[in-house]
Amino acid sequence: MAFRLTDTHIAQLRRQVAGSVLTPDDAAYEQTRLTWNRSTNHYPALILVPRHADDVAAGIHFAREAGLGVAVQSTGHGTQYPADDNLLIVTSQMDSVQVDPEACIAQVEAGVIWQQVLDKTTPHGLAPLLGSSPHVGVIGYTLGGGIGWLARRYGLAADSVRWIDIVTADGVLKRASSAENSDLFWGLRGGGGNFGVVTAMAFDLYPVETVYGGSLIYSGAVARDALRFYREWIETVPDELTSSITVLKIPSLPQVPEAMRGTIQVIVRAAFVGPATEGAAWMQPWLDWHSPVSNQLHEMPFAEIDTISNDPTQPTAGLGSNEMVDKLSDELIDVIIQYVTNPASPLTFTELRHAGGAIARVPVDFNAISNRDARLYLQMAGLVPTAEAYAAVKAYIRGYREALRPYVQGGVYLNFTKGSEEDHRAKDAFSTANYARLLNLKARYDPENLFRFSYRLTQPEKTNAGLKSN
Numbered sequence: 001m002a003f004r005l006t007d008t009h010i011a012q013l014r015r016q017v018a019g020s021v022l023t024p025d026d027a028a029y030e031q032t033r034l035t036w037n038r039s040t041n042h043y044p045a046l047i048l049v050p051r052h053a054d055d056v057a058a059g060i061h062f063a064r065e066a067g068l069g070v071a072v073q074s075t076g077h078g079t080q081y082p083a084d085d086n087l088l089i090v091t092s093q094m095d096s097v098q099v100d101p102e103a104c105i106a107q108v109e110a111g112v113i114w115q116q117v118l119d120k121t122t123p124h125g126l127a128p129l130l131g132s133s134p135h136v137g138v139i140g141y142t143l144g145g146g147i148g149w150l151a152r153r154y155g156l157a158a159d160s161v162r163w164i165d166i167v168t169a170d171g172v173l174k175r176a177s178s179a180e181n182s183d184l185f186w187g188l189r190g191g192g193g194n195f196g197v198v199t200a201m202a203f204d205l206y207p208v209e210t211v212y213g214g215s216l217i218y219s220g221a222v223a224r225d226a227l228r229f230y231r232e233w234i235e236t237v238p239d240e241l242t243s244s245i246t247v248l249k250i251p252s253l254p255q256v257p258e259a260m261r262g263t264i265q266v267i268v269r270a271a272f273v274g275p276a277t278e279g280a281a282w283m284q285p286w287l288d289w290h291s292p293v294s295n296q297l298h299e300m301p302f303a304e305i306d307t308i309s310n311d312p313t314q315p316t317a318g319l320g321s322n323e324m325v326d327k328l329s330d331e332l333i334d335v336i337i338q339y340v341t342n343p344a345s346p347l348t349f350t351e352l353r354h355a356g357g358a359i360a361r362v363p364v365d366f367n368a369i370s371n372r373d374a375r376l377y378l379q380m381a382g383l384v385p386t387a388e389a390y391a392a393v394k395a396y397i398r399g400y401r402e403a404l405r406p407y408v409q410g411g412v413y414l415n416f417t418k419g420s421e422e423d424h425r426a427k428d429a430f431s432t433a434n435y436a437r438l439l440n441l442k443a444r445y446d447p448e449n450l451f452r453f454s455y456r457l458t459q460p461e462k463t464n465a466g467l468k469s470n
């Protein structure tokens, strides 16, 4: 017989935890359930806002007894599936950050965002491996890999994790590190939120006080040539330089001047770790190639790293997808140009991030992350403020990916995918061996699939069709 949540059960949970327990009748429920990416609009049966790991454990015991699944939300930048009618654990109140500048290690609780880490590390001249936006949550980003502006120099964020504290489906708090529960430690780094609720994590920091970087903007008229030039240029640059190229279609929003709406721009972004003069020299070929419409390259304190991408800070409804690329062939460039410049395109951008470097130097069995040999991460996305826009962007991306298929590597980066796409693509994020190992871990640590709102790890078809072997 199905369990029915009653006021008595909820009152019991409230007595057990120091944090808050919210039902749809509570005033704070509405604000707390909101995701940053407004394309998910979920209505959990219950929200737990824990203060510490014991609260998380109580929530997990409660969910098991009540037959509820457990979803986790820090910021809602990367919600994969809505937590409708289940338990949502919102970690925002677990927000402590501790930095040991001597050991170059930061330790954070589950609800910390990258800006909070930056605020504590940059005064010591130390940098964490955050991504383009400091408003993204540390844990969600890192469990999915974490590619940022230091990626080619210092690798993915997941590769720099020292230990992870996690409450697993049995409601027990465990430390996972290379010394304890090492199998779980292996799978957590890349396996997302599949194995429990992470309550804290420690990771390495790097001595980076400044970077030389920023952006160059070119007119959309040179987009095709810019992509070709980018292809040649990235072959020449050192690992100290991480860069991206974006073909942007300026959205038709009221706040955008009418003349700009729907116009195309190319943005080259970069961050160089090392002397500014060297960074400037590596960027000089772009200035020699064509005069940019805007040149924002300069030496900046690491605390200002977010100004390179200037990601939106206000909640936004967006839908995106991605592919991994080995070679930026002319054919691939033609598909990008066709799909971005099509006047009917509902997408806002296509971005290529230069990978390799330190990402590729890590052995493929180091942790669950695979596809380390991909040269470029290709990401496309559009704004989806309405159900119609969502459907249009989803359909357009499907056609775009179909057209890209002959020219891409077949892998996927899970941090840049969203929603039901992961039902069939999660396995493409991993090598055959790593995926099998993840399935094994899932069966051991979460046999009832309590944590079913992260990337879906499903049994591969008998033929193993679609699984990659690298």
Ligand SMILES: Cc1cc2nc3c(=O)[nH]c(=O)nc-3n(C[C@H](O)[C@H](O)[C@H](O)COP(=O)(O)OP(=O)(O)OC[C@H]3O[C@@H](n4cnc5c(N)ncnc54)[C@H](O)[C@@H]3O)c2cc1C
Pocket (backbone or CB within 6 Å): 037, 072, 073, 074, 075, 076, 077, 078, 079, 080, 091, 110, 130, 131, 132, 133, 135, 136, 137, 138, 139, 140, 141, 142, 143, 144, 145, 146, 147, 148, 192, 193, 194, 196, 197, 198, 199, 311, 312, 415, 416, 453, 454, 455
């Ligand atoms: C504007 C923007 C910029 C981005 N830039 C980058 C980038 O540069 N590089 C990059 O790699 N990614 C980037 N991302 C993707 C981002 O890393 C993922 O969306 C990530 O999942 C967000 O984590 P979050 O905690 O902020 O989001 P949430 O939506 O709160 O969490 C996402 C998922 O992470 C898991 N999770 C979160 N906390 C826990 C926990 N305590 N325990 C267990 N599981 C947990 C859950 O499965 C959850 O559904 C960006 C996303 C956006 C919207």
